[in-house]
Every structure is written in structure tokens, then in C-alpha cells.
Amino acid sequence: MNSLGLVAMTALLVAVPVLGASCGGDGDAGATLPAIITTTSSTLAPTTTAIGTYYIVKSGDNLGNIARSLGVDMNELMVLNSIPNANDIDVGQALLIPPATVLIGSLPAP
DSSP states (O other): OOHHHHHHHHHHHHHHHHHHHHOOSSOOTTOOOOOOOOOOOOOOOOOOOOOOEEEEOOTTOOHHHHHHHHTOOHHHHHHHTTOSOTTOOOTTOEEEEOOOOOOOOOOOOO
């Protein structure tokens, strides 16, 4: 394509949107466009707060009874405290108790 053809092609591509924008229906310049409907949505994630709670092992305690009395899973208690053997806890040992998840807020059902 030579430079004259390229110039003609460029002029045509520039003119097409202008011509298209000037085309109208019945020529009523006072007509308004239909309203645009918009919607807004937001997502709120539940917020959780974890506070470290400890239990100090007493004489006669075992991990199963501690977990039951605190309402936590014994395996979770073992993992959280790096205890490989449930029978291997010592008097005076501080055990980190898994926090309960409390839902602070939630969105109403749609």
C-alpha cells in the first residue's frame, strides 16, 4: 500500500466514528437517553479475633481430660502445643488453648 492509500485509510478510520455518532433516529435533538440502572454491592468478611489462652497442667491432669473440660479437640491441642505423645505432659506446663472462633458480624440473608 502506498502512502496515499495509507492516508486515505487513516482518514476513513477517523471519520467512521464521527459519522456513526452523528447518525440519529428521527432527528429529535431534545430526546433523552433512557436511564442507566446501576447496582452496588459490597462483601463483608466475618472478623475473627484470637486471644491466647493458656492452661497450666496440674497434678493428675491428662490431655484428654483437659481437652474435654475446655471443649476443644485433643488432637488440635496436641498440634498447637507440639505434643507428639498425649501421655507426655508435665505438671506446671503451660498449654496454649485453641481459641473459639466468634463471628463478630454477618450480612443478612438476601
